[in-house]
Amino acid sequence: MAELWSVHASEDACDLAMRAPEAGRVAPDEVMVRGPIAEDLRRAVHTVDPGSLIRDAAEGWAEVTVDGTDARDVFARVSALRLPDAPGYVQGDVARVAARVFVGEETIRVLVPAYWESHLRRRLEAETGG
Amino acid sequence: MALRVPCPNCGWRPSTEFAWGGELRPVEAPDVESDFARVFLPENAAGEQAERWFHLLGCRRWILVQRDTTTNRVR
Amino acid sequence: MGGRLRLGRRRVPLDDGDTIASAMYRAGIRTFSRSLKYHRRRGLYCGTGECPNCLVTVDGVPGVRSCVTPARDGMRVRREGGWPSVERDVLSVLDRLHALLPVGFYYKTFIRPRWMWAMADRIIRRSVGLGRLPVGPVVAGTSRHLHCDVLVVGGGESGRAAAVSAAARGERTVLCDEGEVPDPPEGVEVLARHAAIGTYEGPMVSLASGEGLVEVHPERVMIATGATELHPVFPGNDLPGVMLGRAAAGLVRRGVKPGVRAVVVVEHDEGFEHLEALRSAGVRIAAVVVPGSLGSAVPDGLRTLVGADVLRAEGRERVRFAVLRDAEGVTRGIGCDVFVLSTGRSPRDDLLRMSAQGEPVEAVGDAAAAASPKEMSTAGYVCLCEDVSVADLERAWDEGYRSSELLKRYTTATMGPCQGAMCGRHLAAFAAARGAAANAARRTTARPLARPTPLEILAAPVHEVIDKRTSLHDLHVAAGARVGWSGPWLRPFAYGDDPQEEYRAVRERVSVMDVGTLGKFLLTGPDAKDLVDDAFPTRVDDLAPGRARYLLALDEAGYVFDDGLLCSLGAEGWYVTSTSGGADRMEGWLRDRADRCGFRAHVVDLTAERGATLVAGPLARELLVGLTDDPIDREAFPHMGVREVTVAGVPCGAIRAGFVGEVAFELHHPRSRGPDLWRAIVEAGAPLGLAPHGLDALEVLRLEKGHPYVGQDTLPDDTPAKLGLEWAVHAGKRFAGSHALERLAGSSPERRLVGLEFDRGGAELRGVPLRVGARIVGRVTSAARSPILDRSIGLGWIRREPEGLFPEELRADRVGVRVVPTPFYDPAGDRLRG
Secondary structure: OOOEEEOOOHHHHHHHHOOOOOOOEEEEOOOEEEEEOOOOOOOOHHHHOOEEEEEHHHHEEEEEEEEOOOHHHHHOOOOOOOOOOOOOEEEEEEEEEEEEEOOOOOOOEEEEEEHHHHHHHHHHHHOOOO | OOEEEEEOOOOOEHHHHHHHEEEEEOOOOOOHHHHHHHHOOOOOOOOEEEEEOOOOOOOOEEEEEEEEEEOOOEE | OOOEEEEEEEEEEEEOOOHHHHHHHHHHOOOOOOOOOOOOOOOOOOOOOOOOOOOEEEEEEEEEEEEOOOOOOOEEEOOOOEEEOOOOOOHHHHHHOOOOOOHHHHHHHHOOOHHHHHHHHHHHHHHHOOOOOOOOOOOEEEEEEEEEEEEEEOOHHHHHHHHHHHHOOOOOOOEEEEEOOOOOOOEEEEEEEEEEEEEEOOEEEEEEEOOEEEEEEEEEEEEEOOOOEOOOOOOOOOOOOEEEEEHHHHHOOOOOOOOOOOEEOOHHHHHHHHHHHHHHHHOEEEEEOOHHHHHHHOOOOOOOEOOOOOEEEOOOEEEEEEEOOOOOEEEEEOOOOOEEOOOOOEEEEEHHHHOOOOOOOOEEEEHHHHOOOOOOOOOEEEEEOEEHHHHHHHHHHHHOOHHHHHHHHHHHHOOOOOOOOOHHHHHHHHHHHHOOHHHOOOOOOOOOOOOOOHHHHHOOOOOOHHHHHHHHHHHHHHHOOEEEEEOOOEEEOOOOOOEEEEEEHHHHOOOEOOOOOOEEEEEEEEOHHHHHHOOOOOOOOOOOOEEEEEEEOOOOOOOEEEEEEEOOOOOHHHHEOOHHHHHHHHHHHHHHHHHHHHHOOOEEOOOOOOOEEEEEOHHHHHHHOOOOOOOOOOOOOOOEEEEEEEEEOOEEEOOOOOOOOOOEEEEEHHHHHHHHHHHHHHHHHHHHHHOOOOHHHHHHHHHHOOOOOOOOOOOOOOHHHOOOHHHHOOOOOOOHHHHHHHHHHHOOOOOEEEEEEEEOOOOHHHOOEEEEEEEEEEEEEEEEEEOOEEEEEEEHHHEEEOOHHHHOEEEOOEEEEEEEEOOOOOOOHHHHHO
């Protein structure tokens, strides 16, 4: 899995953190960033909110990708969430667990807390038959 | 197939993504006696009430929702 | 096409385009089923899939609407409702016993002696019903979600037009129909053979097909389900041969003559089309009955009775006479073998009525039209599905059920397969005619499901239960562990056949356990300490960095909802652990307090990010010393200390605590490093006689220390006092539940959790009531045989006696029980502090 960061900060600082290329607004005070966070962006966030936390979240999350031309159809079998156009982010119920979804052109990346990785993979395999 | 709840962070979602936190009540009472009413005697209004819902399967934050207890309509 | 149906011993030939019903009718079948309660003969009636009369079992599947189901060669068809057969039904005698079986009779009869009801219940069940459910393995349905701009329900004229114009406007449009959609329009996603079974908030419409469910999430919905023909009510209206216009026309369309001699009632334009169909099929029209306004529209050469009223239909096994009273008041019986009624339309608006107020759901076409007005009838069958007549409604009304909703529930009218499509308006009209107020004479609430749907289709979105797993799961399985459910987690219960081996390893040597399931939270920020101080009754002001304390979690009513550990991390903040099943609630609680009290603190959920491995036993230190360079001796790392320790190269936050009563190190580490750490510990432990332990051994170990499991040994309204945990509450501190505890402080608890010693027995005593004499005064919540103490011990709650004292000698079934202090093992805690 690529780098994964959790930013816990004030609303303004989080707005700033959303400038990272693949960022998802979890809550007013939390942003999830997939991929590296540039050093100057980190500094900017700390400047706006010195009490902010930028934590490596890779350990806590598992990423399961759904790709291919029918990726959206497969996703629609495990979740009622309406996927935004790529590049986009949405969070909610996927296969009955709390998930964070990064939407790419032909790849849908579903992130779940690591203890649900096995469940999510099984569900998706059941839908793709593979 | 459920009530729809408006999460300000995530949008309108089915109530199955949430845990219900009950009627909104003051965070504290001035003394022991009025605290009993605060905790054990909710308004229980027949009509619209402010409620706390926890978005378990989404942002995992508490949100405030207005729900009419007679029609179950949510704002 | 050709082919044949098998109907009992008969072989029914098929023509092209046949439905099951048309083929049966052509072969001379007139009785298609027997009615639910009174076993009356029922024939083809609506022809459009609304009424229950033509329901048959096909290839073992009951409830098939034969009038709308295409026939296929080889189908095995069975008519239902009669015993031993529909033609010769012994239970048709019930039709003569109306006096003994009035509406609601099952609420008033067979009450005493008690055994009568059990017997009656079995007999009643045998004599009603639409057939037998197929037994055997069931294939779960598929399920998916579909997002679009417009959903049009119904592929008829209006529906098709609505879909085409929506698509032309560039809206993503889906059109569904429970049957086929001939000539599907371009640019529209068409879902044929998908029945809309309910509209829900969203809006969301659930479609059921033979394969599964499609949950559609449109921006707006158009209901184009058309209308059914009105269902006239008069005595004899349920005789075979009495049918609605569309049923007759449907038969003609399939090359079947509905009868030889017909009386046709036409009260709206559509009826003339059906009349024409009958004539073209060569059916002799004995009479046409029309209201004055349509008198001139009747084709020439037909005997016409203008302004005549239908009095009744007469016949025994089928209709033989249509009895009318003409405009002059003369009663005429006209011989016929088919009595066709085309008296108006009733919009199919259930899906519309189900939808929530204010949602963008509208009806178009016939579904949106007004229902044809009708007068209330004085006799006849109102609800064909449930065999409810006007007389039944009158009787129910006399008994005091004076609204459409109450009439529905008492008589079961509208509760059958048609769900009120035929009779819903009649019920409302009945109540209105009797003078019920407007809100008591409304049509009954429409609710999903709009169509009977097999459970395996409804269950399609439900999958196997969701399991949480630690990163050590595969290791446990490979080690031969018996893995099972513990709350939402799959955890190892035991690794071998002898649970005592694991237990002894903990008490005598060293053991390791996967406790990665614990809830774990990091609290940081300027107000983190205030948050902890407010959220928990635990004393915080004197908890120095590097120290941990037992944590009790109380809600605002002062009730215990969880327990765990609180660790002070100094500048880094605070670390809170909770029970495995309580993590969600703990997080919710912390966020709730932070929000409402305005604390500036981050609540970071580390439950998934961190694994946790417990090393416990008298040799625990000896094992770890070989795996770490960090000081872990008693002085450097005392009991309830918190230290950063690198074990086998894995950085860990270590807490010296444990509920098993031996020296224990709870190592919190990055989740992914779990397997490395476990393997290193197991390897280092081999020469020391290490054996891992699971939940079975843990149950006994913690019980010997008298440690209660929240949820197992506690009740939802247990305060610290009731659990003997007052010591975990910092007296005098202001926290979330302190007012509640203050209020209770004046009184003594009426219930307590206590330690128990049994004369004999073990785990099987769990759940057994505790008695004094014959009176139940409590319950055993945990029990086990303690190997090291060679005693039977447990925990349970007991009630204070009326005299004010708690009992000390009790019985659990036949076993003698004494209340004893806890912990049972090492009360002084020397081994723990080791």
